[in-house]
Amino acid sequence: MRITMIGSGYVGLVSGACFSDFGHDVVCVDKDASKIEALEAGRMPIYEPGLEQLVATNVAAGRLTFTTDLKSAVAGADAVFIAVGTPSRRGDGHADLTYVFDATREIAEAVTGPAVVVTKSTVPVGTGDKVEAILREVRPEVDVQVVSNPEFLREGAAIGDFKRPDRIVIGTDNERARGVMRAIYRPLYLNESPILFTGRRTSELIKYAANAFLATKITFINEIADLCEAVGANVQDVSRGIGLDNRIGKKFLHAGPGYGGSCFPKDTLALLKTGEDYEAPLRIVEAVVQVNDSRKRAMGRKVIRALAGDTNAAAREETRGKTVAVLGLTFKPNTDDMRDAPSIAIIQTLQDAGITVRAHDPEGMEAARRVMPGIDYRTDAYDAAAGADAVVIVTEWDTYRALDLKRLKAAMSGDVMVDLRNVYPPADAEAAGFRYSSIGRVAPKG
Template sequence: MRITMIGSGYVGLVSGACFSDFGHDVVCVDKDETKIAALEAGRMPIFEPGLEQLVATNVAAGRLRFTTDLAGAVAGADAVFIAVGTPSRRGDGHADLSYVFAATEEIADAMTGPAVVVTKSTVPVGTGDRVEAILRERSPDLDLAVVSNPEFLREGAAIGDFKRPDRIVIGTEDERAREVMRAVYRPLYLGESPLVFTGRRTSELIKYAANAFLATKITFINEIADLCEAVGADVQDVARGIGLDNRIGKKFLHAGPGYGGSCFPKDTLALLKTAEDYETPIQIVEAVVKVNDSRKRAMGRKVLHALGAPDADVRGKTVALLGLTFKPNTDDMRDAPSIAIATALGDAGVAVRGYDPEGIESAKEVMPDITYCRDAYEAATGADAVVIVTEWDAFRALDLTRLKQVMTAPVMVDLRNVYRRDIVEAAGFAYTAVGR
């Protein structure tokens, strides 16, 4: 099938590359000429394990190409996917749909025959209705259908998630559109990945409800972690104990500094704004957002306490942050806990040194005032504490003897519970974890 992907960012690029690997003819479109030129030269705009090789293989096979020419890419396509950004709108938290609607107008002007337009972007309930209205208004004679097909990709594991999904949600009441989407996903359907057909508005809400629920699990275990510290319990054992209940499950029950990234922060806000518009407040999700925001700031206070505050003056001390991205195996800094932690430390007069295996260039854009280092040991040199913020594999087996030798004071704050207390303390460190 001929597939056009509007938007060559995280979702569009991964989806387009995977579709081409299924054997479809895919064109990825983007207005950013620099990005398209880089992609044509084999340089990825994001870090995602396996993506560079996947793109190179399918470009070489002639199944995947990149362009800034939207009109040429849309003409004759069987399915046109909209995969542009929907960030939180500055000032009110609503999803910014301007990119979606701008792309829709250009698609309408470029379509030449029957086609299915698919919203892959995460959009609030009712967006598909507006997309269809724009298309029919601008191209009233065309045979078209609008489908909602939300993505459920985890950064750092996106290719595996796309090729081995738990489910594929498709929102449409149009039978021809259903057949087109079955053909698009036939390789996965043959592998028994379930296709969940539902109404378009229901499909749009499934995405937000899923992310809000996962964000709730993270926030729940983080609050339980605080209780564990207060009563002398171990949050990891608590998480295992409740996670073995198959009604709950063990995923997203890892205590830490709070959630971040491209999905949970903006999607929980957008869901709250939709509920507000329809006068049906979701108080649980309201609490989740509030607790998560306060938790990131609390992690900064946790580090300051490990340095001796409030009893000791921490001004002039130095802290090494290991891991800056919101999660490992990505270079994404959106709403990363490291930002709030670095801000809290800086406000207290503490110098911050940082290292991340992939996210340094992205981090420089949002944290220009910290010192960036080449590896964990350079970051720890002269530091009064080392803080594990993101659980990259590179930080799971640090040489603790070497680390202690380069530090001014042997203090470790493990915000991801990567290490065992007895091992770290045996190496001569003062050790602080989360919920343990």
């Protein structure tokens, strides 16, 4: 099959590389000439494990190419995927579909024969109808079918998710379009990956509903962690206890500083807006968004309390002028994505309290510098901790899971460790000389 991928960002590049690895001929298109130039030179615009090698292999095989010329890429294609950004719109939180509709108009001008146009971008319910209307208006004489095919890729594990998916969702009622999509995904179908054919609007809603539900699980266990701290329970044991129930499941039940990234924050907001537009309010999702937003700042205040050794305002004032080493900046490990990362709000809270912040991240420091230029970025965890009064683990990178705690403590001026990912057993940190604080694991009060 001849596939054109409009957009060479995270979703478009990963999807295009994987499709080419299935044996399809794929052209990835992007307006950013510098990005295309870098890709042709083998330089990836994002960090994703295994992506550079996957791209190199398929470029060498002649199955994967890159271009800024959308017209030539679309001409003769069997399927054209729209994989452009849909960021939250300022003011109301709705998904900004400007790039989707702009791409649609360009596709309409370029298409030369029967084709399937596939929305891979995460879009609100009804977007496919609007895409179809644009195509019909511009090129009524051409047989172009519009399909919804949402992505379910986790950053840091995207290639595995694409090649071994839990499910493939395809939204269309047109039999020709179904045939094209079956041919595209045939390698996965032969591996017995379940393909769910639905109506287009149903497919669009599935992605939002899935992300909102996962965001709800994360936020739920974070609130349970707060309760654990208040009553003297252990949130990790609570997570195991409820996760062993097959109706609940163990995934997304790890307490932490809140969710971030490119999907959950914008998708929950877009789903709320859709509910408002259709007079079907989503009160649970609304609470999830509010709780998650407030939690990130609360984690900054948690660090301040641990550093002060007290909870009253006078003690917190004593933290002004202190230095805190922040380990982990990206919203999760194995990515360089800083979008809505909890570290941003945490660091802002610390800086607002007059605290100097040093930071390290294995892959995210270049992106972090664009978001937070006023930070002292260090070469590794020990360098960040040198002379610091406290160290905070914000992102659970593997490199932070086996730190020499005694060496870390010896490098510091203070003795506070705040582990926002529960990486270390409290006894290990305390044995190394730390005053240790974590999430949902404290002794009973009183």
